[in-house]
Amino acid sequence: MSFDFDLFVIGGGSGGVRAARVAAGEHGAKVGLAEMDRYGGTCVIRGCVPKKLMVFASGFGDVVERANAYGWDYGGGPFDWSRFRTRLEGELERLEGVYRRLLKESGVETFDARARLRDPHTVELSTGETFTAKHVLIASGGRAVRPALDNAGLGIVSDDIFHLDRLPETILILGGGYIACEFACILHGLGVGVTLYCRGDQILRGFDDEARGLIAEQMRARGIEIQTATNIAALAPADGGDGGRGALRVTATTGGERTFDRVLFATGRAPNTPDMGLEDVGVELGARGEILVDEYSQTAVPSVYAIGDVTDRINLTPVAIREGMAFVRTVFGGTPTPVDHELVPSAVFTQPEMGTIGLSEEEARAQGPVEIYATSFRPMQTSFIDRPEKVLMKLVVCSETRRVLGCHIVAPDAGEMIQLAGIAVKMGATKEDFDRVVAVHPTMSEEIVTLRAPVRS
Structure with a gap:
């Protein structure tokens, strides 16, 4: 044919x-x-x-x-x-x-x-x-999808952010995933008052608990209001607003009403x-x-x-x-090639960023005995000027094979770091392979190769 x-x-x-x-x-x-x-x-x-x-x-x-x-x-x-x-x-x-x-x-x-x-x-x-x-x-x-909520059309989705004629003074973001958290940090950094409603008990579900906990802590310290176990019960124009230049009245499932200039739905795709x-x-x-x-x-x-x-x-x-x-x-090449979806590194561009590859501590524990090597500290750049920002370097190691099952970094430019650390994890490096690498000093990332004793096992 x-x-x-x-x-x-x-x-x-x-x-x-x-x-x-x-x-x-x-x-x-x-x-x-x-x-x-x-x-x-x-x-x-x-x-x-x-x-x-x-x-x-x-x-x-x-x-x-x-x-x-x-x-x-x-x-x-x-x-x-x-x-x-x-x-x-x-x-x-x-x-x-x-x-x-x-x-x-x-x-x-x-x-x-x-x-x-x-x-x-x-x-x-x-x-x-x-x-x-x-x-x-x-x-x-x-x-991007909108929730099944009356007047959901009054809210915006992530696609709309780039076309706003002006930034709002206040915004409510519904969602706890990486898109919600990234835009919460972005808009806050641009001077918008940000409130985030997360339906779960913590943001960034599916990521390492310790890592997402630190990000939530740092987001709150920067001035972003995070309310967990909270959803929108009702959404309506406030004082004749239309969701554009007018305000929106939001009723939370936890009770109470508040007014925001915009509501951003980041509840999935x-x-x-x-x-x-x-x-x-x-x-x-x-x-x-x-x-x-x-x-x-x-x-x-x-x-x-x-x-x-x-x-x-x-x-x-x-x-x-x-x-x-x-x-x-x-x-077209005559070489049947399956797609490799194992050990894919990724980054969440919050402030600070998170870079991750492999299993979270929780996932690894469910599969067998593990050792956890981790440290959280104020890096030199921020400690020098007495700012509170902290970073996290974490390795999840199989107790039996010594293979590094997961690497999780919360720090400025964590996405850049995890790309390189991901090569070692993908190759099957052990904790001892990491230990043999000489540290680059003074850097934040040197802690990845100087973690000597497990904090949990």
């Missing part, structure tokens, strides 16, 4: 673009790609990139105070959101242009349209065009699978709407594959890119 394309990719995010480029540019495949929104996907347009730039911006909030404590004589001033946003929009346009150019240079034919499956080999676009493809790769990503014709052609979906795939990212329909957030495996941009590369090697 003759097809219009060897591969048709649905979704122009990092994973889909990488797969399309490599299949076309390195393997000579005829590739088409459809994207209904902006090229670059969640990460580049409404996630990692703009968020990290906001993290950088928010980190300058107390730089004058710190510099003055070190002997400089600086004056401060207010944060100019409009000036930052203009520069941010220019950077995102530049990056989107890079994605479009890379696709064009690789020979990928692009379509600015929404795509859905008509049958296992046919893609139908919102423009009315249809194309056949030997293989279809779905990389449609995910989207869902795979972008509705109205794509997936189940009609035999693609199986999970309980959350995620596409079910095997270790090679293949669905129940042999010609259809899926990668990235739409599969709800590990929702990280570098993972989606790795999945895309494994797909290309499997389908």
Whole structure:
């Protein structure tokens, strides 16, 4: 059978673009790609990139105070959101242009349209065009969801943060995950009064307890109000407000009413699978709407594959890119390549940051005997000027094999540190391997190789 394309990719995010480029540019495949929104996907347009730039911006909030404590004589001033946003929009346009150019240079034919499956080999676009493809790769990503709450439309989600015409004076953030905590720190650093309602008994569920406990402590010390075991019972305009420039009245499940300029819902994300014709052609979906795939990212329909957030495996941009590369090697390179989802390092860009890889202390204890090596201290930079910020360096070690099962760092630039520590953990390094490394002094990270005695076992 003759097809219009060897591969048709649905979704122009990092994973889909990488797969399309490599299949076309390195393997000579005829590739088409459809994207209904902006090229670059969640990460580049409404996630990692703009968020990290906001993290950088928010980190300058107390730089004058710190510099003055070190002997400089600086004056401060207010944060100019409009000036930052203009520069941010220019950077995102530049990056989107890079994605479009890379696709064009690789020979990928692009379509600015929404795509859905008509049958296992046919893609139908919102423009009315249809194309056949030997293989279809779905990389449609995910989207922020709102809670089932009356007037939920008055609140905003993370996508909306980057398009605000002005920063609010106060904001309530609902959620306790990494998106909620990151934006709590960002907005606080930009001068917004932040309150966070977390439905659980602690923020950052699923991460190491000691690490997330320190982050919560540091967030509160900075002035962020965190209320645990708390949800929104009711949301309504206050004094005729509309959720835009007007205030919102919030009733908490713990009782009492408060007024905020904005309410941000950071209560989760869902795979972008509705109205794509997936189940009609035999693609199986999970309980959350995620596409079910095997270790090679293949669905129940042999010609259809899926990668990235739409599969709800590990929702990280570098993972989606790795999945895309494994797909290309499997389908076009003649080398079946399963995706490796073991020991993936990650970072939470709170203030301070958290870098993590492997098992938390709690997860490791459930699997067998472990030893915990950890230290929490004020680093030189902050102790010198008598600031309260503390950091954490922690190793979770198997008592029997001595292998490092997990590494957790809470510190400025922890994301940079965990990338390098992750190499050793991925290689199966033991505690004694860490011990053999000479410390780089004076640094915060030297504590990772100078932890001599376990604090718990």
